[in-house]
Amino acid sequence: TPSSGLRSLLALYSGEFLAGFTVKHAPEFEVWMLEQREHCRALEVKLAEFVVERALEADATDTALDALNRLLALDVWNERAHRQKMLLLARRGEKLQALAQYQTARKTLADEFGVEPTPETTALYERIRDAKPFAGALPVFPTPFFPRLLLDALPNKLRSRSF
Structure with a gap:
């Protein structure tokens, strides 16, 4: 492959x-x-x-x-690589890891050079931070199937003495 x-x-x-x-x-x-x-x-x-x-x-x-x-x-100072990793992680639904990657980049740049990330990197961080999860990133849980007739009859069944 x-x-x-x-x-x-x-x-x-x-x-x-x-x-x-x-x-x-x-x-x-x-x-x-x-x-x-x-x-x-x-x-x-x-x-x-x-x-x-x-x-x-x-x-x-x-x-x-x-x-x-x-x-x-x-x-380690390659800001473009940090942005690419943030974006990939966010697209995979790993928002917390993407935000942590920004913090790693920010700390590295501050410790080594005394500078903040570029506006482009910060804008990406803010976009990821403020984004709402999309359906593709949500876990899929099977929904049990209950026919509507059974659901309608459930309250009566629960009140009956045979239950």
């Missing part, structure tokens, strides 16, 4: 380039290694963004959320 193919793309990146590897007294190597790490990390971010977009196009919500989580782990 397209969803599993997208997930396998992200699985190709499994950690920092040459993690734990050091060469003593080789500052040029250290500089090269740090440059390569940053390059690989940037590629992983681009790949996660690509997977999010393709998953959204394919309506593969779980894959999109997995990729957004990966993207936010790599780039």
Whole structure:
């Protein structure tokens, strides 16, 4: 399936380039290694963004959320990714999680940069907060079937001594 193919793309990146590897007294190597790490990390971010977009196009919500989580782990200040995750969660009927995602973004931006989220992010938060639940997000409970005649006869039956 397209969803599993997208997930396998992200699985190709499994950690920092040459993690734990050091060469003593080789500052040029250290500089090269740090440059390569940053390059690989940037590629992983681009790949996660690509997977999010393709998953959204394919309506593969779980894959999109997995990729957004990966993207936010790599780039915690990515406000666009926070908005995408908020929107996906809200569309799935997970309003509280969507609102919590905004608070996570807000705290991260305030702690790291001393700034508030952009007006676009705040507007999305307010839209989600003020939205009424829609039928698609409500749990489905089977309604027991009681024929109208039985319901009409119920009060008399309850008053009778045979009950």
